[in-house]
Amino acid sequence: MKIEEEPVMYEASEMSLLMRGMYEFNKAARTHIINKDSLLAFPEEFLSIHKAVLTDPSERDKEFDSIAEQFIKAQKATFSIQSDSTLYYFNKSVNLCISCHETRCIGPIPKIKKLLIYPE
Ligand code: HEC
Numbered sequence: 001m002k003i004e005e006e007p008v009m010y011e012a013s014e015m016s017l018l019m020r021g022m023y024e025f026n027k028a029a030r031t032h033i034i035n036k037d038s039l040l041a042f043p044e045e046f047l048s049i050h051k052a053v054l055t056d057p058s059e060r061d062k063e064f065d066s067i068a069e070q071f072i073k074a075q076k077a078t079f080s081i082q083s084d085s086t087l088y089y090f091n092k093s094v095n096l097c098i099s100c101h102e103t104r105c106i107g108p109i110p111k112i113k114k115l116l117i118y119p120e
Pocket of ligand 1: 012013014015016017019020022023026053054055056059064065067068071093094096097098100101104105108112
């Protein structure tokens with residue numbers, strides 16, 4: 001007898017895929033900033049944080065939109081001009097990742113916190 005068993009596949013939402021990309025990009029950017037390498041360019045696709053479909057659409061509320069807007073501003077400031085403020089804006093971005101996650105998706109917080117760059 002052959003039992004056909006379909007594994008239950010969890011399909012990642014648009015927002016999950018975007019977030020994974022944001023994590024990888026900021027992890028790479030962190031190394032660039034620490035090594036004082038040339039700056040990476042702000043990835044325009046991050047703007048889809050404003051419309052990407054969430055696993056639970058009710059998580060997109062006023063607070064989400066407000067944090068998302070501040071986050072995009074901080075990321076643009078990080079990746080637009082290399083200056084003494086680059087590190088400040090990078091950490092500001094990461095703290096905004098954390099602020100949003102504190103109320104709706106707490107799982108990745110420990111991983112996100114590791115992105116913060118502490119001054120020597
Ligand atoms: C405005 C709110 C908000 C901001 C800002 C934000 N996140 Fe998220 N993040 C979420 C939500 C909500 C989810 C769950 C998405 C879903 O399930 O559809 C998520 C999911 C994730 C995930 C899990 C993805 C997966 O595998 O399913 C990671 C990792 C993540 N975020 C990292 C980050 C990082 C790193 C940043 C900053 C560079 C960040 N997030 C900024 C709200 C936010």
